[in-house]
Each structure stands twice: as C-alpha cells, then as structure tokens.
Amino acid sequence: MNPDKGNHLGVRIKAMGLSALGAIVIMAIAGTFFTYYGKSLTYQLNFDRLQSIVRGFAHTAEYGLVTDSHEVLEATIDSAFLEKDVMGAAVLNTQNEWVDAHGVLASDEAFKAAIAKNIEALPSTLGAQLVWGGMQQDKVVLSYPIMSSAEFKERSLFLDNPETDTELIGHAVIVFDTLRLKASLNKVQWVIAGVFNFLLVLMVLGAFLLSNMLVKRINLLLNAMKALREGDLSVRVSIQSNDEIENLAENFNEMAEDLQLTTVSKGYVDQVISSMQDALIVLDPQLIIQTVNESTCQLLGYAEYEIIGMPVESIFSADLKSQLFLDQIRKQEADGKHTDVLLRTSRGNMVEVTISNALMKTGRTIYGTVCVAQDITQRKQFERALQEAIESAQTATQLKSEFLANMSHEIRTPMNAVIGMTGLLLDSKLDGEQRDFVETIRYSGESLLGIINDILDFSKIEAGKLDLEMKPFDLRHCVESAIDITASAAVGKGIDLLFYIESQVPNTIIGDETRFRQILVNLLNNAIKFTSQGEVVLTVDTQPGDGNIRHVRVSVRDTGIGIPEDKLGSLFQSFSQVDSSTTRQYGGTGLGLSICRNLVELMGGQLSVSSKVGQGSDFNFEIPVEVASDERIRPYQNGTQEDLSDKQVLLVDDNQTNLKILEKQLGSWGLKTTRTSSGQEAIDAIQSGALYDLIVMDMQMPGMDGLETSHKIKDIDSAKAVPILLISSLGVHLEKAEDVFVAQISKPVKPSQLIDQLLVIFSKDLYQEAERTPKKSSKFNAIKSGKILVTEDNGVNQKVISLMLKKLGFDVAIANNGQEAIDALNRDEYALVLMDCQMPVLDGYQATARIRKLPVEWSKIPIVAMTAHAMQGDREKCLAAGMDDYITKPVKSDILQRVLNKWISEDGHSKD
Numbered sequence: 001m002n003p004d005k006g007n008h009l010g011v012r013i014k015a016m017g018l019s020a021l022g023a024i025v026i027m028a029i030a031g032t033f034f035t036y037y038g039k040s041l042t043y044q045l046n047f048d049r050l051q052s053i054v055r056g057f058a059h060t061a062e063y064g065l066v067t068d069s070h071e072v073l074e075a076t077i078d079s080a081f082l083e084k085d086v087m088g089a090a091v092l093n094t095q096n097e098w099v100d101a102h103g104v105l106a107s108d109e110a111f112k113a114a115i116a117k118n119i120e121a122l123p124s125t126l127g128a129q130l131v132w133g134g135m136q137q138d139k140v141v142l143s144y145p146i147m148s149s150a151e152f153k154e155r156s157l158f159l160d161n162p163e164t165d166t167e168l169i170g171h172a173v174i175v176f177d178t179l180r181l182k183a184s185l186n187k188v189q190w191v192i193a194g195v196f197n198f199l200l201v202l203m204v205l206g207a208f209l210l211s212n213m214l215v216k217r218i219n220l221l222l223n224a225m226k227a228l229r230e231g232d233l234s235v236r237v238s239i240q241s242n243d244e245i246e247n248l249a250e251n252f253n254e255m256a257e258d259l260q261l262t263t264v265s266k267g268y269v270d271q272v273i274s275s276m277q278d279a280l281i282v283l284d285p286q287l288i289i290q291t292v293n294e295s296t297c298q299l300l301g302y303a304e305y306e307i308i309g310m311p312v313e314s315i316f317s318a319d320l321k322s323q324l325f326l327d328q329i330r331k332q333e334a335d336g337k338h339t340d341v342l343l344r345t346s347r348g349n350m351v352e353v354t355i356s357n358a359l360m361k362t363g364r365t366i367y368g369t370v371c372v373a374q375d376i377t378q379r380k381q382f383e384r385a386l387q388e389a390i391e392s393a394q395t396a397t398q399l400k401s402e403f404l405a406n407m408s409h410e411i412r413t414p415m416n417a418v419i420g421m422t423g424l425l426l427d428s429k430l431d432g433e434q435r436d437f438v439e440t441i442r443y444s445g446e447s448l449l450g451i452i453n454d455i456l457d458f459s460k461i462e463a464g465k466l467d468l469e470m471k472p473f474d475l476r477h478c479v480e481s482a483i484d485i486t487a488s489a490a491v492g493k494g495i496d497l498l499f500y501i502e503s504q505v506p507n508t509i510i511g512d513e514t515r516f517r518q519i520l521v522n523l524l525n526n527a528i529k530f531t532s533q534g535e536v537v538l539t540v541d542t543q544p545g546d547g548n549i550r551h552v553r554v555s556v557r558d559t560g561i562g563i564p565e566d567k568l569g570s571l572f573q574s575f576s577q578v579d580s581s582t583t584r585q586y587g588g589t590g591l592g593l594s595i596c597r598n599l600v601e602l603m604g605g606q607l608s609v610s611s612k613v614g615q616g617s618d619f620n621f622e623i624p625v626e627v628a629s630d631e632r633i634r635p636y637q638n639g640t641q642e643d644l645s646d647k648q649v650l651l652v653d654d655n656q657t658n659l660k661i662l663e664k665q666l667g668s669w670g671l672k673t674t675r676t677s678s679g680q681e682a683i684d685a686i687q688s689g690a691l692y693d694l695i696v697m698d699m700q701m702p703g704m705d706g707l708e709t710s711h712k713i714k715d716i717d718s719a720k721a722v723p724i725l726l727i728s729s730l731g732v733h734l735e736k737a738e739d740v741f742v743a744q745i746s747k748p749v750k751p752s753q754l755i756d757q758l759l760v761i762f763s764k765d766l767y768q769e770a771e772r773t774p775k776k777s778s779k780f781n782a783i784k785s786g787k788i789l790v791t792e793d794n795g796v797n798q799k800v801i802s803l804m805l806k807k808l809g810f811d812v813a814i815a816n817n818g819q820e821a822i823d824a825l826n827r828d829e830y831a832l833v834l835m836d837c838q839m840p841v842l843d844g845y846q847a848t849a850r851i852r853k854l855p856v857e858w859s860k861i862p863i864v865a866m867t868a869h870a871m872q873g874d875r876e877k878c879l880a881a882g883m884d885d886y887i888t889k890p891v892k893s894d895i896l897q898r899v900l901n902k903w904i905s906e907d908g909h910s911k912d
Contacts, residue, residue: 026203050142050176051128053083058144058172061091065099065146065170073100080174087139088175091146094168096120104139104175119143119171131173139175146170217245221252228256279353279373285366287312287329299353299375301346312371317342317350325355332366334359340376352376419890420800424807468602472628473513475552476501479540482520483748489528490536491729497528497748499538500661503668506542506550508628515599520554522592523619527558531616534559537657548627555620563611641755643762645670648691652682652709653698653727658747662696665751669758678702679709686719694761695719697741699728710740723761787811788900789830791821791847792866793839797889801834801866804893808900818847825851825858831904835883837867845881852882862903862910866891 057080064072073091077100080089088103096116098105105112118131122143131141148169220237227235235256237249273280273293279300282291289310297304300315307315312329316322322341328334334357342350353373360367418441425438483499490497520538527536536558543551593607596619600607605623649671653659656677663673674690676682679701686692695713699706706726713719723742727749743757788810792798802812813828815821819842821833833851837844844865852859865878868889875886885899905911 024204050085050140050174053080053086053176054128054142054144054172054174057089057174058146061172062146062148062169065091065093066148070100077102085176085178086174087177088173090173092116092119092171092173094170096171099170105173115141115143115173119173138178140178141173141175144172146172217249221245221249224252224256228259233259277374279375281312281371281373282360283312283329283369283371285332285368287369290368296373299345299351299373300343306346315343317344325357329357329369329371332359332369334369343373352380414796419892420797420804423893424800424803427807468512468515470510470512472508472510473516474507475505475509475516475540476507478513478517479520479538480750482517482524483538483750485517485521486524486528487746487748489525493528493532495528495531495533496535496655496658497524497538498535498655498658498661499748500540500664501751502539502541504542505540505552506625506627509550509552509625510628511603511625515603519596519599519621520556522596523554523556526592527556527560527617527619531558531560534616535655535657543622545624548629549624550627551622552625553620553622555618557616557618559616562613562615563609563617564613565611641669641759644755644758647671647693647762649673650682650685650690650692650695651675652679652695652701652706654678654701655698658698662749665754669755671758679704679706679712682709683712683716686713686716689718691718692722694758695722695724697724697726699726707740714740725757725761787813787828787830789813789815789821789824789833790866791815791818791833791839791844792836793817794836797836801891804891804896807893808897810900818842818844818850821847822850822854825854825861830861831908831910832900833861833863834866835863837865837869837878844883845877848882860910864899864903 057076060076060079061073063069064076077089077091080086081103086103088101088105090101090105090112091099093099096119098112098116101112105115115131118141122129122131128142128144131143146169148167224235224237233256236253273291276293276295279296280291280293281289281296284290289308289312292304292307296302297307300307313326316326319342321339322343325339325341336356336358338354338356340352340354343353343355345351352375354376355371355373357369357371359369422438422441430438479499479501483497487497524536524538536556539555539557541553543553545551597607600621600623603623605621607619607621609617609619611617647670649666651659651662651666651673653662654677659675659677663675666673674685674692676685680703682695682697695710697706697710701709704712706728710724710726713722713724724740726741726744727747728744729747742761745753745757788805790798790801790805790812792801792814793816798814802814805812810831813824813830815824817839818835821835822842824830825833835844835848839847842850844867848863851861851863862885863883864885864887865875865883866887866889867874867878869877878886884903887895887899903911
C-alpha cells in the first residue's frame with residue numbers, strides 16, 4: 001500500500017473538478033464573445049436607426065428649403081423632436097449658414113460653429129454622416145445632404161426654372177442624446193450575462209452527473225479487477241454503453257476468461273513438464289541448474305536431486321560447437337535456432353542432442369534461461385547411413401558410367417573392323433550371293449552400333465550429362481537429311497515416305513542440329529518400323545512467338561498398326577514397348593522414344609502422341625527456337641516464279657497425301673494443278689479435251705503403273721508434246737524410258753529438286769540455287785609426298801583404316817603406340833596424324849601433349865582423335881589434350897573423307 005494514498009484526490013473529485021473547470025472556461029469564453037458581439041450589434045442597430053431618422057428629416061426639409069418657406073422648415077424641425085432621443089435639429093444651406101435651428105442648436109453658437117466647420121470638411125456624398133460626437137459619448141450629431149429632386153421640380157409650378165439639373169441645396173442636422181442608448185446596451189449585457197450564467201450552471205450540473213456515471217462504471221471495473229487479483233477467476237463485468245468503457249469491460253471479460261482457461265495448478269504444470277519427451281533444463285542467472293524434467297534425468301543418467309544445483313558447464317562437452325552454445329548462454333543471448341551439441345552423461349559418455357535456449361525476463365530484467373534438448377542419436381545414425389548410401393550410389397553410378405564407356409570402347413573397336421571391312425568388300429567385285437552375305441553382315445553391324453548408341457545416349461540423359469549445342473543450322477537441310485537417312489528403309493518396305501515444310505518456317509535457327517536430326521530419325525524409323533503399308537508423313541510448321549522466337553511444330557504421322565489407348569502411358573518409358581510380341585516381331589531396345597522425349601524436353605518442348613489401333617499414330621512436338629539473324633532465303637521460297645506462273649500441270653498419283661503436298665508446293669510457285677488418282681483417270685482427263693503444260697506422273701500405282709500410263713498418254717494426239725516428269729521410289733531408275741519422260745525424281749520429292757527440274761523443262765536453262773557451290777571430287781588424287789600417320793595398337797583396325805586411306809589415294813604409315821608416333825614424326829614428313837586414345841606404352845593424350853612440344857614445323861601438325869571412346873565429354877577431353885578434331889569408331893568412309901578435306905590441302909600438305 002502507498003502511505004500517501006489518502007492525500008490524493010479521488011477519481012470522482014478529479015472528474016467533477018475537470019468537468020466544472022472546463023464548463024467555466026468554455027462559458028467564460030463564449031460569454032465574452034457573445035457579450036461583445038451583442039453590444040456591437042446593438043450599437044450598429046441603434047446607429048442605423050439614427051441614420052434613418054436624419055435621412056427622413058432631410059427629405060422632409062427639402063420642400064421647405066426649395067420653396068424658401070420658413071413656416072414649412074419650422075414645422076419640419078418641430079416634427080423631428082417627436083423622437084425622444086433628439087436634442088436638437090437644424091437646416092443649413094449650401095454656404096453652411098443656419099437657415100433654422102431648434103433645441104441645443106438654437107442657443108449654443110460655439111457648438112453650431114464646430115458643427116458647420118465639420119460639415120464643410122465632409123465629402124459631398126449622399127448619405128448620413130457623423131459630424132460630431134459618438135455612440136460612446138453623451139451626444140452624437142448626424143448630417144444628411146438635402147438634394148433638389150427633378151421629380152419635385154417638375155410638379156412645382158412656382159419654380160422659375162423647373163428644368164434645372166438636380167443639385168445640393170443644403171444639409172439637415174440632428175443632435176441625438178445617447179443616454180437612453182447606453183441604458184439599452186447595459187440591459188442587453190445583463191440579459192446575456194444572465195443567460196450564460198444559467199447555461200454555466202446547467203453545464204456544471206451535467207458535468208457532475210456525467211462524471212458520477214463515469215466513475216461508477218470505473219468502480220465496477222476496479223472491483224472486478226480486485227476480485228480477479230484475489231483469485232476469483234469467474235468474475236465478469238456487465239456494462240451496457242456505447243463507449244470506450246464498455247469496450248474496456250469486454251476486454252476485461254475476455255482476459256478473465258482466457259486467464260481462467262489457461263491458469264492451472266502448479267501440480268498440473270509440473271505434470272506437463274514431467275511428461276515432455278524432450279529434456280527441459282531451467283537455469284538461474286548464474287547458470288546453476290534449478291529445474292529439470294524426467295526426460296533430462298533419463299537422457300543424462302542423473303537423479304533429479306543430483307543434477308539440481310550443478311553448474312550447467314558440467315554437462316556440456318568440450319568440443320567447439322558445444323562450447324560456442326555455452327558461451328551464448330553465458331552472454332544471455334537467445335536466437336531461437338537449434339544447435340547440435342554433445343552433452344556429457346553421469347557415466348562420462350557423450351550423447352548427441354539438438355538444443356535451443358530462451359531467456360526468462362520481464363522488460364530488461366532476466367530471471368534465467370530455459371534450455372530444451374532433443375536426443376538425435378538415432379537421427380544422426382540414419383543420416384550417416386543415408387550419406388553412406390548416397391556415396392555408394394554415386395560410386396555405383398560412376399562405375400556404371402565407366403563400365404558403359406569401357407563396353408562402348410571394347411565393342412566399337414571390333415565393330416570398326418566389321419563395318420569397315422564390309423564396306424571395303426562391298427566396293428569390290430562380288431557375285432549376288434556374296435554381296436547379299438556382306439550386306440547382311442554390314443546391316444547387322446550397323447544395327448548393333450545403333451543399339452549401342454541408344455544405350456549411351458540414354459545413359460547420358462539419365463546422368464544429366466547431355467548438353468545441347470546452340471549454334472545456327474539450316475532447318476530445311478536438317479529435315480531433308482533425316483529423310484535421306486530413313487528413305488531406304490521406307491523403300492525396302494514398299495511404303496511412301498513424304499514430307500512437307502510450310503513456307504513460313506524459318507530456314508536458319510539456333511539449336512543443336514545433331515540432336516534435332518536424331519529426334520526426327522528416331523520418330524521416322526519408329527513409324528516405318530510399325531507400318532507395313534501406306535505412308536509415313538513428316539510435316540513441319542511454325543507459330544510466332546515473342547520477339548525473335550518461333551514455335552516450330554513437327555508431326556510424324558503413319559498408317560501403321562497403331563497403339564491401344566491403355567498402352568499410351570507406358571510408351572515413353574525406358575526399355576518399354578507396347579507388348580513383348582512387338583519386340584519379337586519388330587526388334588529394338590525400347591529406348592528410342594524415351595530418348596526422343598528427353599531430348600524434346602531439353603529443348604523446351606513436350607513430345608505427345610495420338611493413335612488408334614489399326615489406323616496409325618501421330619507423334620508430334622513443339623519447341624521454341626530462336627531465328628538466326630543471318631537467315632538465308634532459298635530461291636524456291638520466293639513465291640511465284642516468273643517462268644512457272646499459270647502453267648497447267650496434271651498430277652497423277654494414287655497417294656492422296658502426296659497429291660496434296662505436290663498441289664500445295666506447285667501452287668506456291670504459281671502453277672495451276674489438276675489432281676487424278678489413277679492412270680485411267682489421267683487419260684480420261686486428257687481425252688476430255690483439257691490441255692496441260694506438264695504431267696507429273698507417279699511410277700508405283702495399282703492397276704496401271706506410271707510407265708504404262710505415260711505410253712498411253714503419248715498415243716493421244718493432244719498430249720504427244722506434253723512433257724512428263726516421273727516420280728519414282730528411291731533407287732528405281734528407268735534407263736530406257738528417256739523417250740517417254742523428260743526427267744525422273746526420286747521420292748520423297750525435295751522442293752529444291754522439283755523446282756530445278758521444272759525450270760529446266762519450262763525455261764530450257766539449267767537452274768541452280770544461289771547458295772549452291774560446285775562439289776569437289778569425293779576422292780583425293782594419289783599424292784606421293786602426302787602421308788598419313790595412323791597411330792593404332794589394334795592390328796585389325798590398322799588394316800581397316802589403312803585400306804580406307806589407300807582407297808582415297810593416301811600413303812599410310814603405322815605406329816603401334818604414342819611413342820612410335822613421336823619417333824615417326826622425327827623421321828619423316830606427314831600431312832596428318834590419326835590418333836587412337838587408348839594404347840600401351842604411351843596413350844593418345846600423352847603422345848599429343850609431347851607432339852605439341854616438338855619443333856615448330858611438327859608441333860602444328862593436325863592430330864585427329866580416332867577412338868572408340870564415345871561418351872559425353874570424350875570429345876572435349878581430346879580437344880583439351882591438344883587434338884584438332886575427333887571421330888569415333890567404327891570409322892565411316894564419308895566421315896573420314898570430310899575430316900581429311902577439312903585438314904589437308906589439295907597438294908597433300910596440312911592446311912594452315
């Protein structure tokens with residue numbers, strides 16, 4: 001209790017005093033304002049009345065002054081005294097001479113002189129003007145100018161000159177007594193004062209009642225708080241008012257209810273702490289253990305009475321993390337984060353826990369620290385086991401990659417001999433049976449190589465090590481090359497392979513040409529594999545995107561066996577096909593579509609499929625690409641061609657898709673087309689009288705083929721001179737049909753080939769695309785001084801590559817390892833070195849590094865890696881070692897030729 005509490009005024013007295021003081025101040029300010037305002041208003045009203053009196057007196061005196069009638073002026077002046085406030089009245093002429101005066105103005109000459117002087121100094125304006133005195137003095141003198149009225153003159157017949165203009169003829173003066181006015185002002189002041197005193201009493205009474213009501217409600221809250229402090233948690237306050245006190249009461253009730261719900265006995269709190277699974281340690285400010293729960297005793301092996309009173313340092317380990325956390329407790333810091341530390345048990349063992357601390361404080365006063373620790377021994381064991389499993393998996397992945405690399409190397413090495421030797425055999429003289437045997441061996445070898453490549457690609461994708469190369473490439477050339485690769489397989493099965501690229505598709509885009517072609521080839525091969533009759537159609541179109549981005553959409557549609565709807569979900573899974581019979585009948589690893597899907601996703605697209613059993617499938621994807629800035633437009637993309645415009649062309653083909661493609665392509669160049677689906681339909685169209693400038697004839701048609709149809713057309717007089725362009729399957733060439741056909745084109749028809757033939761036919765002038773350059777000879781001439789050093793430890797591969805090089809016209813020297821290659825370079829001159837990477841004594845990487853340190857004339861020699869290492873990163877490893885180029889085994893003759901053309905000049909020396 002505060003001993004001075006009785007000396008202080010209560011809330012009631014304070015509220016009443018403040019309310020009364022406020023009312024007095026407000027009423028005093030208001031009374032002063034209204035008294036001043038009422039007095040001023042009364043002055044103004046009385047002054048306006050006096051002005052009105054003098055103005056009326058002036059108008060009344062006008063007649064007497066104009067007529068110079070003394071009797072009228074006397075009567076007028078006497079009438080002014082009817083007002084009780086008037087003490088004197090007079091009329092002055094324009095010379096300020098007193099015409100007549102009564103009252104105080106009749107006897108006081110000095111007063112009259114002062115008034116006349118003041119009137120003379122007044123401005124000659126119409127209106128009542130103060131001449132002398134004021135409202136605060138005992139008298140006030142007002143004057144008003146007397147003006148002759150034109151209207152009055154016109155009705156005054158006795159005037160000599162009634163047309164004279166209006167003019168000032170004198171002044172009316174009245175002296176007023178202000179004593180009565182002051183009395184009325186005092187009466188007003190007393191009335192206002194009485195009203196405000198009455199209002200003041202009402203306000204003080206209201207303040208008293210309001211404060212009493214306010215204090216009464218506050219006392220209710222005080223009594224409820226006192227009861228709550230004494231332990232009555234059920235106390236509530238009922239106050240009904242729409243003000244802050246009601247809100248305060250509601251908040252108090254909510255607080256009491258929350259306190260009632262959350263306040264429990266100490267025994268209950270102890271029970272909760274005791275049942276905690278985590279260890280609880282309460283420290284005082286001196287870091288002495290004050291309280292622990294049962295979990296703490298079980299964790300550290302102490303009885304409760306043993307651990308209470310111990311310094312907290314005694315249960316912490318001496319390791320760095322534990323000591324840092326202990327320093328945090330000593331500095332009375334708490335960051336709310338969990339820290340993994342070691343605690344020492346009663347037996348001296350260490351147990352791993354994750355621990356956090358919180359400070360117990362009120363304001364800035366700290367009463368202690370609470371630490372909560374959780375045993376993480378099992379979690380740490382699990383983490384260590386998981387880390388070991390991860391390391392084991394990484395090791396297994398590394399071993400798998402190394403195994404695949406080694407297997408690739410070991411398989412490619414003999415495959416190089418198989419494919420290389422069969423290629424050389426096929427270039428030699430063989431009878432039909434021998435050629436069939438060799439081709440079977442070569443096909444099997446290439447199929448095995450394809451399976452190896454699929455497995456390697458899948459391994460790269462699975463390991464996330466397949467990177468896309470982003471550089472400009474010709475999209476149309478890429479599509480046509482994919483068609484060339486797969487065309488022979490389509491011909492072998494007797495199905496039509498068709499393609500069409502929309503005109504708005506950009507020519508040059510930025511991306512990975514090799515991987516884009518791989519997707520197309522895989523999808524085309526897949527479609528051809530599962531199509532026994534009909535067609536496979538590749539279409540490419542595009543949609544605009546943002547800025548320089550285009551969305552290229554590719555579709556590969558076939559008329560094959562189709563895919564059941566319930567099998568579509570597993571179609572893109574690795575090593576998966578629709579069913580086991582598919583694998584037995586069509587072969588394959590089940591990796592092709594999975595690789596396609598992953599490559600498309602790496603390019604930012606999504607591969608999808610729609611299919612119906614027995615009706616075929618449609619695989620399609622859309623990828624965003626950037627159009628290269630140096631895009632070149634091919635001549636056949638320039639729209640209407642002058643030499644071809646409005647030419648009439650008859651199309652003859654039983655394949656409706658091919659007809660649509662030809663019609664669309666020819667139409668873009670300005671030709672007019674007519675479609676027929678058989679030889680007989682074409683003959684009927686010609687016999688009906690239609691005239692054509694050209695006939696495009698398909699060779700393979702049911703019933704009447706293209707050759708027979710063409711012969712019958714030539715028997716029609718109107719078509720004898722019409723040129724016929726034959727479209728035949730790949731590899732089919734009718735050497736004895738020149739008299740029937742002007743030219744032959746193989747399927748699938750490329751736009752560049754088709755327009756070349758059309759321009760030759762119609763313009764009689766050979767046409768070449770602007771960007772084409774004459775092709776060099778595919779073989780080198782024999783150069784006596786031009787030698788190639790083959791560094792290879794495998795005897796079979798030595799023989800294969802030597803035969804390939806000799807067939808191209810080169811002299812060949814063999815080195816069995818890297819050291820022999822260095823010795824050979826020191827003895828003789830070579831144009832290029834083909835370097836295997838994996839060799840005894842000195843491998844290809846080491847040999848290249850030493851060659852680059854030879855004298856200048858040999859350190860710059862082109863070195864091309866020729867290796868069976870074909871995994872991701874092998875090319876980069878070779879280039880980093882100092883090699884200039886890279887080809888994989890089995891080595892193909894065309895690839896070898898391209899590399900030699902790149903690095904060796906025509907005179908048989910290395911290019912600078």
